[in-house]
Amino acid sequence: MTYAPEVRARLETDAKEIIGRYPRPRSALLPLLHLVQSEDGYVSDDGQEFCAEMLGLSKAEVVGVATFYTMYKRKPAGEYNVGVCINALCAVMGGDQIWEELSEHVGVGHDETTSDGKITLERLECNAACDFAPVMMVNWEFFDNQTPDSARQLVDDLREGKEVAPTRGPSRLCTFREASRVLAGFPDGLAGEGPSAAGPSLEGLRLAKANGWEAPKPGAQERGSEK
Amino acid sequence: MTTLTPVLTGNWDLPDSFTLGGYGEYEAAKRALGMDPDAIIQIVKDSGLRGRGGAGFPTGMKWGFIPQNDGKAHYLVVNADESEPGTCKDIPLMMANPHSLVEGVIITSYAIRANYAFIYVRGEVLHVIRRVQAAVREAYEKGYLGANIFGSGYDLELVVHSGAGAYICGEETALLDSLEGYRGQPRLKPPFPAVAGLYASPTVVNNVESVASVPSIVANGADWFAGMGTEKSKGFGIFSLSGHVTRPGQYEAPLGITLRELLDMAGGIREGHELKFWTPGGSSTPIFTAEHLDVPLDFESVGAKGSMLGTRALQIFDETTCVVRAVLRWTEFYAHESCGKCTPCREGTYWLKQVLKRLEKGQGTEDDLATITDIADNILGRSFCALGDGATSPIHSSVKYFRDEYLKHFEIGGCPFDRAASTVWGSK
Numbered sequence: 001m002t003y004a005p006e007v008r009a010r011l012e013t014d015a016k017e018i019i020g021r022y023p024r025p026r027s028a029l030l031p032l033l034h035l036v037q038s039e040d041g042y043v044s045d046d047g048q049e050f051c052a053e054m055l056g057l058s059k060a061e062v063v064g065v066a067t068f069y070t071m072y073k074r075k076p077a078g079e080y081n082v083g084v085c086i087n088a089l090c091a092v093m094g095g096d097q098i099w100e101e102l103s104e105h106v107g108v109g110h111d112e113t114t115s116d117g118k119i120t121l122e123r124l125e126c127n128a129a130c131d132f133a134p135v136m137m138v139n140w141e142f143f144d145n146q147t148p149d150s151a152r153q154l155v156d157d158l159r160e161g162k163e164v165a166p167t168r169g170p171s172r173l174c175t176f177r178e179a180s181r182v183l184a185g186f187p188d189g190l191a192g193e194g195p196s197a198a199g200p201s202l203e204g205l206r207l208a209k210a211n212g213w214e215a216p217k218p219g220a221q222e223r224g225s226e227k
Numbered sequence: 228m229t230t231l232t233p234v235l236t237g238n239w240d241l242p243d244s245f246t247l248g249g250y251g252e253y254e255a256a257k258r259a260l261g262m263d264p265d266a267i268i269q270i271v272k273d274s275g276l277r278g279r280g281g282a283g284f285p286t287g288m289k290w291g292f293i294p295q296n297d298g299k300a301h302y303l304v305v306n307a308d309e310s311e312p313g314t315c316k317d318i319p320l321m322m323a324n325p326h327s328l329v330e331g332v333i334i335t336s337y338a339i340r341a342n343y344a345f346i347y348v349r350g351e352v353l354h355v356i357r358r359v360q361a362a363v364r365e366a367y368e369k370g371y372l373g374a375n376i377f378g379s380g381y382d383l384e385l386v387v388h389s390g391a392g393a394y395i396c397g398e399e400t401a402l403l404d405s406l407e408g409y410r411g412q413p414r415l416k417p418p419f420p421a422v423a424g425l426y427a428s429p430t431v432v433n434n435v436e437s438v439a440s441v442p443s444i445v446a447n448g449a450d451w452f453a454g455m456g457t458e459k460s461k462g463f464g465i466f467s468l469s470g471h472v473t474r475p476g477q478y479e480a481p482l483g484i485t486l487r488e489l490l491d492m493a494g495g496i497r498e499g500h501e502l503k504f505w506t507p508g509g510s511s512t513p514i515f516t517a518e519h520l521d522v523p524l525d526f527e528s529v530g531a532k533g534s535m536l537g538t539r540a541l542q543i544f545d546e547t548t549c550v551v552r553a554v555l556r557w558t559e560f561y562a563h564e565s566c567g568k569c570t571p572c573r574e575g576t577y578w579l580k581q582v583l584k585r586l587e588k589g590q591g592t593e594d595d596l597a598t599i600t601d602i603a604d605n606i607l608g609r610s611f612c613a614l615g616d617g618a619t620s621p622i623h624s625s626v627k628y629f630r631d632e633y634l635k636h637f638e639i640g641g642c643p644f645d646r647a648a649s650t651v652w653g654s655k
Binding site for chain 1: 230231232233234236237238239240241242243244245246249300309310311312313314315317318319322323324343349350351352353354356357358360361364386387388389390391392393394405406407408409410411426446447448451454455463465466467468469470471474475476477478479480492493510540542544548552553554556557560563564566646647649650651652653
């Protein structure tokens with residue numbers, strides 16, 4: 001099976017824009033694979049063939065790259081990719097318990113998808129939000145400071161089609177395909193939503209302001225970062 | 228007493244900090260583009276800024292390695308692949324203050340005579356990527372990027388590139404391979420990226436926080452920056468406290484501050500508990516214990532005590548935490564993330580994982596401790612990049628400080644700790 005002509009034409013337009021960003025075409029391979037995921041929900045056989053054609057590579061070269069990176073799904077993924085951080089710190093702070101209870105609640109394990117096609121569960125490595133532990137990510141949006149109860153609620157809400165918002169992110173959660181399109185370099189216009197920073201990110205600044213602590217003055221004119 | 232010095236974090240509480248309105252008009256870049264590029268390199272050298280991505284290499288010196296008048300294209304690649312367990316500073320920085328990074332990219336690129344720059348962001352942080360994309364677009368619209376910036380005749384293209392899930396791509400040569408569209412596997416050095424980096428051209432790879440610090444140095448002067456910190460570890464940095472502390476978070480302070488001082492600011496270890504072990508700079512830096520509370524957190528002092536400053540990722544664990552369990556988790560991480568290129572790392576991390584699993588279940592023997600130490604000795608220094616070396620840090624340091632705890636596991640035939648007690652909700 002190959003892409004329908006109109007799909008193919010649309011993908012080609014996007015692909016050419018992506019390739020045009022780089023001094024050398026092959027640098028476009030990772031974003032092209034994200035683009036394929038935005039179309040198919042995973043890196044499909046057709047999608048890899050498409051990448052190969054666009055870049056003048058063999059399909060084997062494309063598959064070799066796609067299989068290296070964990071964000072590229074090898075089989076159709078759910079609408080929501082739900083990850084629980086199980087690296088040391090999050091695991092200790094409760095991530096292990098969240099994973100165990102959530103996996104049992106949903107009835108699928110790591111890299112498995114529910115039969116309704118809604119939820120794929122994933123055991124995540126560190127996602128650089130350790131001060132918000134235990135951390136979960138849904139379609140690569142932050143869901144900070146989770147508990148087993150909040151995790152179950154989150155997944156139930158997603159399966160029931162309720163509106164769900166990340167703790168630091170836009171007011172609406174994108175689908176996996178929509179998120180993949182942003183990763184391919186096509187902004188969705190949501191950058192302005194959500195807080196600049198929240199919770200622990202602001203602890204140091206809050207304390208500094210309360211105590212009047214500042215970096216030394218340079219003597220000359222102050223710059224923008226001093227606000 | 229050391230106090231906090233918010234510079235990069237200074238505007239994070241503004242609702243529009245991630246826009247030009249909440250950041251400012253790129254005054255430092257304007258000034259820089261009117262200067263001789265070599266003068267900018269000199270300012271950064273004089274400031275004493277050292278790489279904030281972990282290794283601490285002097286930033287200005289790295290820029291100075293780029294050959295000039297060689298007729299080749301030069302590149303700046305920003306390493307925004309923050310993935311080291313415990314490290315969580317670049318992600319909030321790019322979410323709240325992406326323009327400090329973009330402005331730093333302009334100044335850095337100009338200094339090294341690059342007309343093309345990339346920000347390689349790990350893919351698993353969608354909203355951060357949106358914010359960086361938006362900041363770059365805003366800068367283009369204002370004429371801060373593109374052709375003839377500020378009428379100086381200098382041109383710069385900046386591309387935001389999303390990774391796809393691979394810790395190894397935080398290693399600079401693996402990152403370059405990935406950016407070229409290959410599997411992210413490290414290259415043998417030399418040649419270093421300064422000579423043969425992206426597309427085999429002279430390339431500077433700098434961490435997000437390093438580049439974002441540059442505008443403040445250009446604006447306020449090398450002396451201003453060098454006036455903070457210690458003699459050899461100058462300036463400020465973001466210290467990330469996580470784990471069993473009352474108020475985890477980001478604390479921007481001069482290098483050389485101690486964990487004791489930072490814990491005081493963060494409300495101490497969570498109530499009713501005490502410090503057991505911590506990492507000074509992420510999981511690849513050997514763990515410390517309560518005896519290291521007063522070690523100045525600068526490159527030299529932490530090194531002298533047998534660890535590394537790394538990325539100032541202070542993961543704090545109290546007495547409810549089983550050190551064997553934490554080390555097993557980190558080891559599983561390294562085994563998962565080893566790219567497979569070098570045999571000692573690929574095979575060694577696999578076997579470490581097997582033995583540690585057995586130890587944690589209380590099914591090991593004292594011989595296993597010798598085995599994991601021996602495996603770690605055979606990984607350390609025997610692979611292309613630092614991933615394998617990093618994997619050995621938790622092993623060696625935990626056996627050094629907590630040998631008895633390992634022994635206890637097989638004495639009683641299981642883990643002596645209650646997992647529930649170490650959770651956020653378990654201690655209440």
